[in-house]
Amino acid sequence: MTDTTAPQLPTDTEEAPVLTHSWADRRALRNGMFTIGAWLVALIAAIPLVSVLYMLIVQGGSRLSTDLFTELPPAGFEMGGGFGNAIVGTILMVLIASIIAVPIGVMAAAYLAELGPESQLGRVSRFLSKVLTGFPSILAGVFVYAVLVLAMGTYSAIAGGVALSILMLPTVVLTAEEAMKMVPRKMKDAALGMGCTRTQMIWKVVFPTALPGILTGVMLGVARVAGESAPLLFTALFSNYWISNLREPTASLSILIYNFSSMPFDNQIELAWAASLVLVLIVLVFNILSRLFGRPKY
Amino acid sequence: MTVVQPLKGDAPTKSASADGGDIAINCNVSKIYYGSFLAVRDARVAIHKGKITGFIGPSGCGKSTVLRSLNRMNDLIQGFRLEGDVHFLGQDIYAKNIDPVVVRRYIGMVFQQPNPFAMSIYDNVAFGLRLNKFKGNYDERVEHALRRAALWDEVKDKLKASGLSLSGGQQQRLCIARAVATEPTVLLMDEPCSALDPIATRRVEELMLELKDDYTIALVTHNMQQATRVADITAFFGVDISKGGRTGYLVEMGETEQIFQRPREQLTQEYVSGKFS
Numbered sequence: 001m002t003d004t005t006a007p008q009l010p011t012d013t014e015e016a017p018v019l020t021h022s023w024a025d026r027r028a029l030r031n032g033m034f035t036i037g038a039w040l041v042a043l044i045a046a047i048p049l050v051s052v053l054y055m056l057i058v059q060g061g062s063r064l065s066t067d068l069f070t071e072l073p074p075a076g077f078e079m080g081g082g083f084g085n086a087i088v089g090t091i092l093m094v095l096i097a098s099i100i101a102v103p104i105g106v107m108a109a110a111y112l113a114e115l116g117p118e119s120q121l122g123r124v125s126r127f128l129s130k131v132l133t134g135f136p137s138i139l140a141g142v143f144v145y146a147v148l149v150l151a152m153g154t155y156s157a158i159a160g161g162v163a164l165s166i167l168m169l170p171t172v173v174l175t176a177e178e179a180m181k182m183v184p185r186k187m188k189d190a191a192l193g194m195g196c197t198r199t200q201m202i203w204k205v206v207f208p209t210a211l212p213g214i215l216t217g218v219m220l221g222v223a224r225v226a227g228e229s230a231p232l233l234f235t236a237l238f239s240n241y242w243i244s245n246l247r248e249p250t251a252s253l254s255i256l257i258y259n260f261s262s263m264p265f266d267n268q269i270e271l272a273w274a275a276s277l278v279l280v281l282i283v284l285v286f287n288i289l290s291r292l293f294g295r296p297k298y
Numbered sequence: 299m300t301v302v303q304p305l306k307g308d309a310p311t312k313s314a315s316a317d318g319g320d321i322a323i324n325c326n327v328s329k330i331y332y333g334s335f336l337a338v339r340d341a342r343v344a345i346h347k348g349k350i351t352g353f354i355g356p357s358g359c360g361k362s363t364v365l366r367s368l369n370r371m372n373d374l375i376q377g378f379r380l381e382g383d384v385h386f387l388g389q390d391i392y393a394k395n396i397d398p399v400v401v402r403r404y405i406g407m408v409f410q411q412p413n414p415f416a417m418s419i420y421d422n423v424a425f426g427l428r429l430n431k432f433k434g435n436y437d438e439r440v441e442h443a444l445r446r447a448a449l450w451d452e453v454k455d456k457l458k459a460s461g462l463s464l465s466g467g468q469q470q471r472l473c474i475a476r477a478v479a480t481e482p483t484v485l486l487m488d489e490p491c492s493a494l495d496p497i498a499t500r501r502v503e504e505l506m507l508e509l510k511d512d513y514t515i516a517l518v519t520h521n522m523q524q525a526t527r528v529a530d531i532t533a534f535f536g537v538d539i540s541k542g543g544r545t546g547y548l549v550e551m552g553e554t555e556q557i558f559q560r561p562r563e564q565l566t567q568e569y570v571s572g573k574f575s
């Protein structure tokens with residue numbers, strides 16, 4: 001029952017306690033084994049990520065050139081080409097999604113964290129946000145198809161952006177709420193004690209203090225939707241040309257990958273690999289940016 | 299010279315009776331509830347202009363509750379209810395037409411835990427000025443407030459550094475600077491030294507003594523030496539457990555010297571002589 005190897009409590013004897021480290025000690029051994037175990041598990045968890053990256057670099061790296069960013073997708077038997085329009089389309093639609101989801105999400109988070117955390121409305125919308133995080137992305141596409149694409153009579157970048165914003169919103173709401181809740185109560189009290197209204201407290205103290213966390217949430221949201229293809233299939237479709245306005249079918253990297261990877265042409269398949277690599281790099285850049293800007297200033 | 303706008307509603311009704319000219323806040327609370335819990339009863343305390351009024355008493359007797367009701371900080375607590383009135387320069391701050399937000403701009407607060415904002419030292423002090431849309435020279439006011447709080451020499455070379463990077467004692471003095479920057483009429487301090495070491499405590503005490511020339515201060519303290527060192531007037535609160543609850547009430551109030559040397563009440567006598575705690 002009692003651990004026989006537990007250190008002896010100091011007694012009256014003159015003998016000095018043993019403070020040195022020894023592997024013979026079962027506690028030290030167990031600790032060592034556990035540490036090694038944790039290392040191994042962490043290593044195993046990193047294998048998928050590292051191998052995907054490795055494969056992308058090997059398969060797509062060879063095609064990496066400026067052509068990719070400036071050329072249009074090749075047709076059938078054409079050689080060369082790129083997917084500049086798809087990069088523009090993806091960035092544009094993620095931007096539209098952010099413009100919609102970030103203000104709404106952050107405001108909603110402010111309500112959930114500060115104004116009515118325990119209110120009926122607060123509880124319901126928090127629950128819905130959690131449900132929405134697991135929302136099948138294809139349904140967002142179908143939904144926007146029904147309400148926007150049919151109404152506008154065309155696939156468009158707008159519809160694509162709206163579909164992505166639906167997927168982005170819950171991530172932004174929930175992470176921003178967490179970030180605002182992390183702002184210490186005493187700081188909020190200080191603001192109110194200075195004579196801030198609740199709104200002023202949120203704008204002047206809670207937002208600035210929680211900004212790093214909020215930005216992390218936004219970046220997580222961006223990362224989540226940047227690679228989505230299912231919702232775009234029904235909303236933005238694809239285009240082989242440069243985008244000229246927001247109300248026409250729009251290319252995206254994810255749909256390009258989907259299209260090209262199933263084509264019987266080596267050129268297209270190589271381009272699909274390169275597009276995958278570019279997509280990952282874009283997400284990575286966003287992540288790094290969020291770390292730079294999201295670092296607590298004070 | 300305050301930067302804040304006048305209280306909403308009527309101009310101070312200078313009734314000849316109630317507010318003797320030297321009283322800043324006349325607290326006339328008969329009952330304070332948290333939900334159905336009667337926390338405080340019969341707390342009639344006058345906070346005199348230009349003086350330091352100390353609140354002492356055993357833990358849980360409602361010192362903070364009474365102090366926080368003086369600038370309506372308790373409004374933010376669910377279930378809080380106050381019976382009675384609190385007159386600030388002749389106006390009942392619990393009257394219907396009063397905006398509690400404006401009240402708090404006149405009656406500033408320093409909390410038990412130092413709570414600077416996650417901003418630079420400068421921005422912390424300028425916070426209240428910006429909030430009140432102050433139109434003067436910010437640098438001057440910030441420096442003045444920091445000097446007032448005996449912090450200027452320590453931070454003058456790093457005003458851009460984070461307020462959170464300061465030591466606990468410095469943070470508390472920063473909070474005092476932040477509170478005095480807008481020149482409120484009254485400063486409420488709830489155990490401002492409880493998180494500080496003896497040296498920092500002494501500095502803050504010296505500061506209070508300096509500030510009282512320009513400000514009216516109400517100070518909650520657990521430290522009886524502190525009360526004797528800085529308070530001009532002391533209010534002693536006790537706890538009444540006779541009716542099953544734990545209700546705080548004002549036992550007696552008077553010149554600090556009288557409270558500690560010649561208390562009128564047996565209870566006060568026992569508390570100040572240390573029989574209690």
Ligand SMILES: Nc1ncnc2c1ncn2[C@@H]1O[C@H](COP(=O)(O)OP(=O)(O)OP(=O)(O)O)[C@@H](O)[C@H]1O
Pocket residue numbers: 332335337356357358359360361362363364375520544546
């Ligand atoms: N937010 C609250 N909700 C409910 N009850 C409260 C709240 N704040 C204080 N109380 C109760 O009111 C009573 C007085 O509390 P208060 O904090 O005013 O005491 P205090 O004299 O400041 O004590 P201390 O010296 O320990 O700070 C206590 O019984 C406490 O439990």
Ligand SMILES: [Mg+2]
Pocket residue numbers: 361362363488518
């Ligand atoms: Mg208290």
